[in-house]
Amino acid sequence: MNQSAKPYSSLQVAFLGGVIATTATFSAFGLAWCRSVKAALQDSPKAIVDQVWQLVDREYVDSSFNQQDWQAVRRRLLSKDYTSQEEAYTAIRKVLEGLNDPYTRFMDPNQYKSLTTQTSGEISGIGVRMEFDDTTRQLTIVEALDNSPAMRAGIKAGDEILAINGKPTRQMNLEEASKLIRGKVGTILTLQVGRQGQRYFNVKLTRTTIEVPTVNYALREEGKRRVGYIRLREFSGHAAEQMRKAISELEAKKVDEFVLDLRGNPGGLLGASIEIAKMWLDDGDIVRTVDRKGGSKQTQADRTALTNKPLAILVDDRSASASEILTGALKDNKRAVVIGTKTFGKALVQSVHELVDGSGVAITIAHYYTPKGTDINHKGITPDVDLRLTDSQRRQLDTNPNLLGTTKDPYYSRALRALSEYKFAQPLETKPSEQPIGAQTFNL
Structure with missing residues (x-):
């Protein structure tokens, strides 16, 4: 930005x-x-x-x-x-x-x-995701991001952060740790690291600009079916380019169909939601915004879709705003089957201004409508397939997020069935794309 x-x-x-x-x-x-x-x-x-x-x-x-x-x-x-x-x-x-x-x-x-x-979609840090391990009562590395200072220094998943710049982390929560790890680009940070089977050691890292991953994707082989599973956490500044990479790489792996997971996605960049919609939708309206004077702006797909493979979208009551723009566009155009519970219901657009002292103000400037003209504000989008988890199922997914997008995830399993049953709109005849085909965590 x-x-x-x-x-x-x-x-x-x-x-x-x-x-x-x-x-x-x-x-x-x-x-x-x-x-x-x-x-x-x-x-x-x-x-x-x-x-x-x-x-x-x-x-x-x-x-x-x-x-x-x-x-x-x-x-x-x-x-x-x-x-x-x-x-x-x-x-x-x-x-x-x-x-x-x-x-x-x-x-x-x-x-x-x-x-x-x-x-x-960027932070100044060392490129790790970490969680607080309730068993060991220690801050633990979940992942060292690709090409980050942490990865280059040999930091691994499972490593424990014992101290940050000499300050013990034993009684430190994630928020306190994140404030110490983040800092000005080019400054040096020292971590004391514990690793199973080894004596603790110190690592010096230089903070740099880190692109926060908001898109995760994988090929799932379900019998003879090849499913491209994509999870989008929020519509940040790098979400569109990350989504483009995910679709392209899964297309190159010859997937038969896609599952796009928007559960818990609170929204984000308006332009990112439109750009991502165009990756899935070759033709049709995406969203209409109306300002206070009644001025209306209609955004449409422009024949730049990366795939026309069948698509299922997973949503819940925390899928909001930009998530609802994307879901509404693909649902109304019969480009995707939507599985889950009714979405949050936010159909308002804000502008954000930086003020003279570095403070800011967000101002609602427009109302938006889905391609069919539906006002979802305070109503949400009703899925094609309503699916509600039991308390036991919800606890299982909350405590083991690695189950998301697997056959042990009821949403994903229902999506597989829906993809076989749903009648999708016939795609336009287009030439092949020339484009290259649990625990709380913090990005630091």
Whole structure:
């Protein structure tokens, strides 16, 4: 995601599901506003208050502002003197609460940085995934990512992190450990590592930019059937390119059909969801967005699908927003059979702006509809095949996530049956693609 190096720029992007969407564009309004207030209000918390008010005034999807006199709100805000940034932040949050929209929200600088880091699909770290092992009571490596400092240093799955820069991890939780492991690119980190059958040892690693994997995929051979299983965790900045690689490599392995797992996917980049939909859908509408003036924008597939093989999508009540755009597009066009439970039901689009002090604000700017014109907000998408797990089945998957996408996963097993039964839309005649074909974890 492109960001301005200027601290007083206003970064505007559309986003879904609590994470920023695809294309970062500079707001001419924001830049002009910042220039005009910088000299007069550079050190005043009132600058943040007025900037948020003006951004909401210009963009918010409900032009009545939840039946509020928005000009009177501004007069009230600017009549006060704010003695600190925190006092200004409190005033902003209170005003935004009046919109009765949980997705229009203010973020302090730390919250805004966390959001942009998450949605960029990149972090500064050493390239490990780790968990807290309840048995050993130790932080344990789940995976060292390919081509990462950790992998190059010989870190392996199962290694225990005993200390970080000399600080013992015995009483440390994942969040505390992640803060110590992440840091500025180029800085050095020392881990004390325990490995079964060996004496503990120290490893020095240099932090670098790590692309966070959000797509996992595998070939499953189910009798004579070759199934491409793909799990997408969120629609981050690298999700589309990772999905392209997954589809292409599985196509090269001559899969017969695909299962796309969106369970627990909270959403993410609007553009990523559209780009991924185009990889599966050769023709047809993808999504329609409507702004506060009634302006409508329809996005369509453009004959760039990577495959026309049968597809099943797995969803649950935590599949939200960008996940619902993708699911709705493929379901309405009869490109996929959807298995699971009703999805979350978020059909709103936000823009995110960086403010003059590094804080940020997310503003709902549009409503979206599926290709058939369905409004799923607060309703969700009803799957073609309703499937609810028993408490025992849910516990089994929660405690052993390696079962996901296997025949011991009821969702996946039902998808195999549905792929044999479902009548898919006939694909358009196209030339072959020329494109190359449990435990809580943290990416660090």
